[in-house]
Amino acid sequence: MKIAMIGTGYVGLVSGACFADFGHEVVCVDKDELKIKRLLKNEIPIYEPGLDVLVAGNQTVGRLSFTTDLPSAVKGADAVFIAVGTPSRRGDGHADLSYVYAAAEEVAKAADGYVVVVTKSTVPVCTGDEVERIVREARPDLKIDVASNPEFLREGSAIEDFKRPDRVVIGVENEKAREVMRLLYRPLFINETPLLFTRRRTAELTKYAANAFLATKISFINEIADLCEKTGADVQDVARGIGLDRRIGSKFLHAGPGFGGSCFPKDTLALVRTAEQFEAPTRIVEAVMQVNDARKGRMADRIIEACGGSLQGRTVAVLGVAFKPQTDDMREAPSIDIVGRLKAAGATVKAYDPAAMGEAKKIDAFAGVVWCNSSYEAMAGADALAILTEWNEFRALDLGRVRRLLTAPVIVDLRNIYTLEEMREKGFTYVSVGRPAVAGEVVEVAPPLERATEQG
Structure with missing residues (x-):
């Protein structure tokens, strides 16, 4: 089947590449010319393990292509997926559906035959009704159906989630649209994946x-x-x-x-x-x-308290800034609030993240942060270590080396990736979440000027 995927953000790109890997012919569309040029050269604009290989392989065999020309992508398509952003609308917090509705109108003008228009974006209940109204008003002559097919992809494991999902939820209003959607997901039948067909509004609300x-x-x-x-x-x-x-x-x-x-x-x-x-x-x-x-601010206070109640003249090493491991996504990451509060309390922050530092540098809260090339570089000379994201490489740090690099043996682990026993054995003051604190040996941390004199 031929699919047009409108939007090459996280959902659109992953879904388009996976549908192509199922054997469908997929054209991904985006207005961002630079992004499309990069994708045509197999340069992936987001961090998602395995996505580069999937995109390159399906481009090579001709099942996956990228364009800025929406009409050419839509013509002859059996299904057109709308996978554009639905950010919170400023002022009231409602989902901003302007991109969805604009895409629906463009699709209506470009379609040349029966097509199922599928909302893949996360949209509030009743959005499909408005999409259908827009399309029918723009093209009364066009035979279309509108379906809802919400995504349930976890960043860092999106390809696995698409190919081996717990379920696929599809909201349709008639049997014809149901059959098109069933054929699109036919490759999942071998895994006996539950395909849950509902009414359209039910699918929207399920997400x-x-x-x-x-x-x-x-x-x-x-x-x-x-x-x-x-x-x-x-x-x-x-x-x-x-x-x-x-x-x-x-x-x-x-x-x-x-x-x-x-x-x-x-x-x-x-x-x-x-x-x-x-x-x-x-x-x-x-x-x-x-x-x-409220949680984010309290976690920053936890770090301050572990450092004796004051961060004036202190340095805090931060490991991980992405909101979760296996992604470079910084949207609403707890680290934004936490690092901002540490800086406001007078701390110098040295930070390292395996994937998200490039995105973090674009955020005002991280202005002045000293970005490092490794975990140990971030720790060198710091008065405390704070673990904010549970990347695998942080789970087996050389604790002896950590102890030598830090000026005081203080670790605040907001992801509970170490045991209380090993922290107690190594002599760290260790503060985690929802567990008793470990009191290490007391170390009087000299002010920065005195430390510099001692080292000189």
């Missing part, structure tokens, strides 16, 4: 409900972590204890600095605004957002 529920699990376990710290309990054991209950499950029960990224923050807000619009308030989701917003 928001899923993200809001996962965000709720994160904020819930973070509040339980706070209670664990007050009572001497261990949140990791609590999470295991409740996660083994199949009704609850273990995923997204990892205490930390709060959720970020391109989905959870904006989707929870959009769901709240949609619920308000329909006079069906979502009080639990509102509380989830409030807990998450």
